[in-house]
Amino acid sequence: MKTLGLDVGEKTIGVAVSDALGFTAQGLETVRWDESDYSTASSRLEEIIQKNDISQIIVGLPKNMNGTIGPRGEASQEFATFLENEYDVKVVLWDERLTTMAAERVLLEADVSRQKRKKVIDKMAAVMILQSYLDANQ
Secondary structure, eight states, X not given: OEEEEEEEOSSEEEEEEEOTTSSOEEEEEEEEOBTTBTHHHXXXXXXXXXXXXXXXXXXXXXXXXXXXXXXXXHXXXXXXXXXXXXXXXXXXXXXXXXXXXXXXXXXHHTTOOHHHHHHHHHHHHHHHHHHHHHHHTO
């Protein structure tokens, strides 16, 4: 059984998946969606969940630097509840503070062009969220 990691944004969802043993996270794809209509992502997420034999989903929870939860965090909580109800799979919210900035830094250090960074930043953030969770729970 594998774990899915999601970096949920307003227009895209970065997707990462663990290996079967839960040691490493690999970026899978970025799903384009409309946050006001969950169905715009649900069929693709269902395919990913079934194809990869997913047993749990880690959803990045964007907290404010002082630990409080703002509008983006609330949106992630609502989406996590939807996922749990829709796919009958355990969903864990995981603190994702600074993961997008860290992903951006990694891509900058790798000298990835701005245009290419924009295409992979959410997937990279999902990898960092999932890898952080895996490392903390081994």
